[in-house]
Amino acid sequence: MSFDVKNAIQSGKTVLGIELGSTRIKAVLIGEDHVSIASGAHDWENSLENNIWTYSVDAIWKGIQDSYTKMANQVKEQYGVTLHTIGAIGFSGMMHGYVAFNKSDELLVPFRTWRNNLQAQASAELTELFNFHIPQRWSIAHLYQAILNGEEHVANISFQTTLAGYIHWKLTGQKVLGVGEASGVFPIDIHTKQFNTTMINQFNELIASRNLPWKLEDILPAVLSAGESAGALTAEGAKLLDVSGELQAGIPLCPPEGDAGTGMVATNSVAQRTGNVSAGTSVFAMVVLEKELSKAYEEIDLVTTPTGSLVAMAHSNNCSSDLNVWVGLFEQFGKAMGMNFDMNTLYGTLYNLALQGDADCGGLLAYGYLSGEHMTHFEEGRPLFVRSSDSNFNLPNFMRVHLSTALGALKIGMDILLKEEGVKLDEILGHGGLFKTKGVGQRIMAGALNVPVSVMETAGEGGAWGIALLASYMINKSGNETLEEYLSSKVFAGQAGETIAPDAKDVEGFEVFMERYKRGLAIERAAVENLI
Template sequence: MFLGLDLGTSAVKAVLIDEEGKVRAMASHPLSLSHPHARWSEQDPATWWAAALSAVEQLLAAAAAEGISSRRVAAIGLSGQMHGATLLDRNDRVLRPAILWNDGRSDAQCRELERVPGFRGITGNLAMPGFTAPKLAWVREHEPRIFDQVAKVLLPKDYLRLWLTGDYATDMSDAAGTLWLDVPRRRWSQSMLDACGLSVETMPRLHEGTEATGRLLPELAARWNMDRVPVAAGGGDNAAGAVGVGIVGHGQAMLSLGTSGVYFAVSDGFLSRPEQAVHSFCHALPGTWHLMSVMLNAASCLDFTAQLTGRSSVAEMLAEAERSAGRDDGPMFLPYLTGERTPHNDVHACGAFSGLRADSTAADLANATLEGVGLGLLDGIEAVDAAGLHANEVTVIGGGSRSAYWTQMLADIIGRPLTLRSGGDVGAALGAARLARLAAEPGASLAEVCAMPPLVAVREPNRARHAYYRERRQPLFRELYRQLQPLYSGASGRDGSPAGRSAASHHEGCS
């Protein structure tokens, strides 16, 4: 058996798979977010470890109920939310709450990092507030006493690793999201570390995702009745999610509909298009890279509109939207509730409904939300295409993939078949378990371990609807952003400090 542990933004998830790749047990434990100031997003790393313990122990109990002994676990793999800055002192004490991927305070520091000679060639990316390096630059400027105590910087999943094995280690895919990695060469960049006042010694060791970084600590092995099994380097959540659905070869692509929306396409060489805020990262597999477009808000927009319209759940809202089938003259929605990455790289972008009429209904707002997220995803997919990596078919994963209505709408918007596969809603934990197997069995076949799960459905695009979205709705969607951008870009404090809060509150009202 192989155990995958995924530290998400809203929950820690655990999954157990057998040698045939079948999921035998699952468990999770929820997490909460803190937003102490406008554009800030933080979590206490202590809650990560407590949630991980709970998820693993629930998982092992569920497995035991099915007659599966924890002694059969042969390896553990890790995945997690990317970019989070977990700062430790020399005694491994957490110095401050972790600054998360969707935190937007460090845009001024991004502009400074862009001035590092050769920046884009080293990182393959724009400097964005979501990445880790600008966060450390912000701490250096605004919290110097904390910065002076920093001995190690760990990414979220690697904080769990420290508790599991006692090792400071990470994988290439997660490290690529820090802006400290030389992405083409898969090694730490001294010049990027120098720009943040850090050193290689501050960083965890680098490993490929399929490598073991250490073994389970004796006290945990005893607590869980396991051997001291190897713990795989694993991958960032998107790379691990791709491994989980078999997106491992050049030209394969997936669309992840979680809290954020991600389009992920695999390349057998380094490619980049930073001018459109396309992310260029290492994959969790050796000698493999990927391009990624990222929307900060995807399924989270559905939660927003369900709450706004007083619906008891997203499921209720989706059912109402499907019954109404939408209107071609319905309102439009900008999905930028907490800023945006691809293609705008605009931390100040905000959400908006436009085109409301006296007869607009809650179902109209729901359909506008589904469509607006889809049009935002299309912008990102076209940016990846422009980098030279085009996929004719896309696999859909994440919680949003459970809606047949929305996935068909997305196929119509994007104009490509969308495939749904079993286990697509398990997410990155499944990929982490697969990486655990590859670490425990170095001779295992990649094609066998990372095979695509069985096909469940294919959403073929309706050509007439695709033409409608491309010819009528996409131009309106893009123009709406251009029209509103000067308003909200001037409404927020730009230094990310608490002093900017009152101005930033105005921009939050744009939603």
């Protein structure tokens, strides 16, 4: 096998995917069988500067270069060859946010991430104007809020894009986005698979009195669908990606996509009646719709698959971050007691204890709101753990309530789809950190949504693998082969996965917990308003 892999590497039959997530940048190189050959990762964190969540440009490129170098070094160590060329490359990143440049290609303001919840006025006004829900984190909401704020840089905008779009542009010179990523910038017309021109005209009319020197269509990237060519790596781009200078220019790139789209691809959930849920720093569920929803919902975003099919997205800003802090506290306790264990053992032990807890979490309540939570209308968050004097306070229930509350805001959105709109789901495919401990996150999720939850063997590969698959599809598809066909027949055929069906007691218990969760939002509100 190593001989075949070595030949694939030397002959450029590999494909590279790099995704910039909230806490990790990961590079995955795959072979002709779509299996990972080598990978490299770089940990990073956003910072709060002037009340804005951001990542610096230096941090972006340092992280990309580090993850690429680690991957390339692994290739050299395992196969004894230097990586000079690759069949295709794809980049993915956190969706939404705001990256704006002037005509000299200079960044006008620090990158504003999806995590910022300072665009409430813009979100409300655009939602009313379009009769289409525009969440605060969408790029158009960031832009319009900057206009409403009278920010000086707005008049100098020449190009606005996303994190993935920015990286792709710097490496290829092409100002483009994949349609899935683009659908989190501005609404997409699902018939043309392009930005909605009616809404673009409405936006231009809305800001006409501002006398800005540009029209919206002038500053947005071009929109491409999966399988289309999105340019090639330039000589300058090759040096920017590979600091060793070994990588050659001319490698084709697929359209840059968002983490939602790569999650759909990595879980083979791009067809109707399928869905996937990504649970990590944030949590979002993507459900591919058979038909349009009956009306616009503030809690539901409408985006698309990488091929332009309509997707309902329920997104919660907060998921496992606060839970991870609590696990870290137990780690500190263990060390103080002289215990030696690795974090996988600790997570596994604590998570499995949660399954011994009461289905309704024993009357306990928690909110992991490290940041604002649009699903429950909070611009700021305060992590809280609350209990009554007669609650069943023990370690299993303590862990279960933190796992359950990580899905609390998400469930509010999913209940709209499944209960109010009657959307049909055969199963949900899970991926992300919440599912790393076998069976636990799956069972809690199945109880929360009352839908079977599956985790594939490849789920741990995540979005970097997903964008690699999209790059592979671009260069390896046969004729008019659709992405759905390519994934089902060439990537996931015969692949094993584990499915957990909802347990009736878990479903009933989670509903009881959710009633407590909703009532307790008044406590969270008081904390936000009164705690520093």
